[in-house]
Amino acid sequence: MKILVPVKRVVDYNVKVRVKADGSGVDIANVKMSMNPFDEIAVEEAVRLKEAGVATEVVAVSCGVTACQETLRAAMAIGADRGILVETDVELQPLAVAKLLKAVCDKEQPDLVIAGKQAIDDDANQTGQMLSALMGWPQATFASKVALADGKAQVTREIDGGLETLSVKLPAVVTTDLRLNEPRYATLPNIMKAKKKPLDTVKPADLGVDVAPRLTTLKVSEPPKRSAGERVADVAQLVDKLKNVAKVI
Amino acid sequence: MAILVIAEHDNQSIKAATLNTVTAASKLGGDIHVLVAGAGCGAAAEAAAKVAGVAKVLVCDAPQYEAQTAENVAELVKGLAPSYSHVLAPATSAGKNMLPRVAAQLDVAQISDIVAVESADTFVRPIYAGNALATVKSADAIKLITVRTTAFDAAGDGNAAPVEAVAAAADLGVTALVGREITKSARPELGAAKIIVSGGRGLGSGDNYHQLLEPLADKLGAALGASRAAVDAGYVPNDYQVGQTGKIVAPQLYIAIGISGAIQHLAGMKDSKVIVAINKDPEAPIFQVADYGLVGDLFEVVPQLTSAI
Ligand SMILES: Cc1cc2nc3c(=O)[nH]c(=O)nc-3n(C[C@H](O)[C@H](O)[C@H](O)COP(=O)(O)OP(=O)(O)OC[C@H]3O[C@@H](n4cnc5c(N)ncnc54)[C@H](O)[C@@H]3O)c2cc1C
Numbered sequence: 001m002k003i004l005v006p007v008k009r010v011v012d013y014n015v016k017v018r019v020k021a022d023g024s025g026v027d028i029a030n031v032k033m034s035m036n037p038f039d040e041i042a043v044e045e046a047v048r049l050k051e052a053g054v055a056t057e058v059v060a061v062s063c064g065v066t067a068c069q070e071t072l073r074a075a076m077a078i079g080a081d082r083g084i085l086v087e088t089d090v091e092l093q094p095l096a097v098a099k100l101l102k103a104v105c106d107k108e109q110p111d112l113v114i115a116g117k118q119a120i121d122d123d124a125n126q127t128g129q130m131l132s133a134l135m136g137w138p139q140a141t142f143a144s145k146v147a148l149a150d151g152k153a154q155v156t157r158e159i160d161g162g163l164e165t166l167s168v169k170l171p172a173v174v175t176t177d178l179r180l181n182e183p184r185y186a187t188l189p190n191i192m193k194a195k196k197k198p199l200d201t202v203k204p205a206d207l208g209v210d211v212a213p214r215l216t217t218l219k220v221s222e223p224p225k226r227s228a229g230e231r232v233a234d235v236a237q238l239v240d241k242l243k244n245v246a247k248v249i
Numbered sequence: 250m251a252i253l254v255i256a257e258h259d260n261q262s263i264k265a266a267t268l269n270t271v272t273a274a275s276k277l278g279g280d281i282h283v284l285v286a287g288a289g290c291g292a293a294a295e296a297a298a299k300v301a302g303v304a305k306v307l308v309c310d311a312p313q314y315e316a317q318t319a320e321n322v323a324e325l326v327k328g329l330a331p332s333y334s335h336v337l338a339p340a341t342s343a344g345k346n347m348l349p350r351v352a353a354q355l356d357v358a359q360i361s362d363i364v365a366v367e368s369a370d371t372f373v374r375p376i377y378a379g380n381a382l383a384t385v386k387s388a389d390a391i392k393l394i395t396v397r398t399t400a401f402d403a404a405g406d407g408n409a410a411p412v413e414a415v416a417a418a419a420d421l422g423v424t425a426l427v428g429r430e431i432t433k434s435a436r437p438e439l440g441a442a443k444i445i446v447s448g449g450r451g452l453g454s455g456d457n458y459h460q461l462l463e464p465l466a467d468k469l470g471a472a473l474g475a476s477r478a479a480v481d482a483g484y485v486p487n488d489y490q491v492g493q494t495g496k497i498v499a500p501q502l503y504i505a506i507g508i509s510g511a512i513q514h515l516a517g518m519k520d521s522k523v524i525v526a527i528n529k530d531p532e533a534p535i536f537q538v539a540d541y542g543l544v545g546d547l548f549e550v551v552p553q554l555t556s557a558i
């Protein structure tokens with residue numbers, strides 16, 4: 001069984017981004033970039049399935065600029081077998097990524113795609129579902145548990161009211177939630193090994209995909225600032241404020 | 250052209266998130282139709298007909314919508330969407346799961362999690378955990394949108410819109426529901442609560458969480474929430490998580506107890522009207538957004554607070 005894992009290069013989750021003064025976007029020059037945390041969870045899950053003898057090959061795919069190679073190397077250091085970079089400088093929106101991934105899936109014929117539920121930069125939460133629809137495959141999003149057997153995946157999902165378990169036929173798309181696993185730290189030897197693993201590069205045009213953005217960002221602005229209020233000395237003062245000033249209790 | 254709102258419901262009643270979504274739809278101009286797709290969902294359709302501002306309810310009552318799987322609901326919505334200028338769903342786990350499938354099949358770029366409507370084709374949405382707001386314009390013929398419910402008031406009631414049955418789409422039969430474990434609670438829903446008492450890693454254990462926070466929440470009639478760290482550590486179930494990748498809340502009062510205030514947590518609660526932080530670390534970032542900050546040991550402060558209210 002082959003598993004394909006899309007991995008996105010994003011601003012590291014510890015960085016608090018700043019909006020550019022001209023409102024054209026956020027300033028990501030010289031900030032730390034990392035693999036989207038949900039994608040790390042996805043790679044970890046795929047690698048565990050390989051280690052358990054369920055999967056035979058784990059292929060990581062990243063779409064974007066040349067530097068996404070680093071993201072692919074990071075995935076290979078966790079244990080992915082090879083990487084595919086779909087290289088472009090165009091700003092990619094989820095629909096375009098889903099189309100690129102579809103083209104890669106058509107070629108690679110994976111039995112399972114494990115994506116992240118959400119990229120922490122655009123917070124779109126779309127790509128996995130879109131890929132699944134384009135492939136005509138079932139989906140199981142926001143997974144906190146995945147078990148594969150008999151050509152099916154049994155997936156427990158985190159939903160608003162609690163948990164839901166679905167059984168989906170393979171091939172399928174699964175997207176990860178935070179509780180699925182705790183990704184390992186890549187060891188130095190594995191980081192070294194990852195440098196020698198195969199990494200292929202293709203262009204959107206090679207895949208016959210038009211990646212032109214559909215949404216135009218007119219401006220990016222700072223959200224209203226919330227200022228720190230006051231410190232209260234004790235519980236009595238807090239209760240007084242809540243009752244008589246804020247009037248919320 | 251009219252606007253289609255996908256209702257979130259449990260066959261009996263309409264979930265509150267639907268009401269906020271109807272209000273977002275009302276900012277677009279055009280008749281609002283609400284789709285209720287379910288199995289034995291007549292009561293939910295009747296409830297939708299009462300929502301103020303709704304011109305028509307479409308009900309699709311068929312066994313394949315029992316589990317409301319993304320595949321089957323999307324197949325239905327895909328067929329209906331071309332008659333509408335906009336299709337809106339709440340940005341809940343159900344809406345987020347289903348709508349991108351429709352978008353992909355119609356070759357439309359979905360606009361996720363809008364917090365404001367600028368015009369019929371231009372919307373505001375948070376990016377980077379709410380650290381920036383993007384104003385985006387769509388060039389697609391149909392706009393597919395999920396709505397951040399806390400950004401729009403709930404629509405009122407008193408309406409009596411006509412209810413019309415629509416034919417079911419094909420049953421794709423690719424997904425089967427095995428079971429659900431729904432957290433049972435007599436407390437208000439997190440998304441709709443006026444007061445939320447929220448606990449973090451500072452509580453130290455699930456037992457402490459329950460022993461300290463439940464009496465306080467009981468007194469306040471509050472919902473209970475948590476940070477990711479508290480959920481990961483197993484103090485409380487996953488659906489308690491407030492934040493960028495959990496639930497977005499905006500109650501009248503949010504009390505953060507033993508929560509440091511990471512960006513990802515703030516993203517989920519910084520639009521609350523009044524924020525209270527209780528933390529023993531005076532440098533905790535949560536104090537930067539708190540209206541009232543109390544530096545102290547939660548194990549002393551919380552019981553005092555419970556008895557003082
Ligand atoms: C991809 C991703 C998504 C994430 N999504 C979310 C999300 O949606 N929601 C979310 O909450 N987090 C999210 N996080 C995690 C986030 O980064 C933080 O790790 C998390 O919010 C920390 O939780 P905490 O504040 O409970 O724990 P900590 O940061 O450990 O803080 C505990 C606090 O308790 C205080 N404390 C300890 N003992 C006491 C005491 N006796 N009395 C008073 N105070 C005490 C400490 O001073 C400290 O400030 C996400 C992270 C990633 C990478």
Ligand SMILES: Nc1ncnc2c1ncn2[C@@H]1O[C@H](COP(=O)(O)O)[C@@H](O)[C@H]1O
Nearest residue numbers: 006007063115116118119124125126127
């Ligand atoms: N440029 C990209 N390259 C590879 N995978 C991506 C890319 N963008 C999104 N994805 C995948 O889709 C998931 C959801 O992203 P999004 O829909 O943008 O929130 C991510 O967690 C990745 O698994």
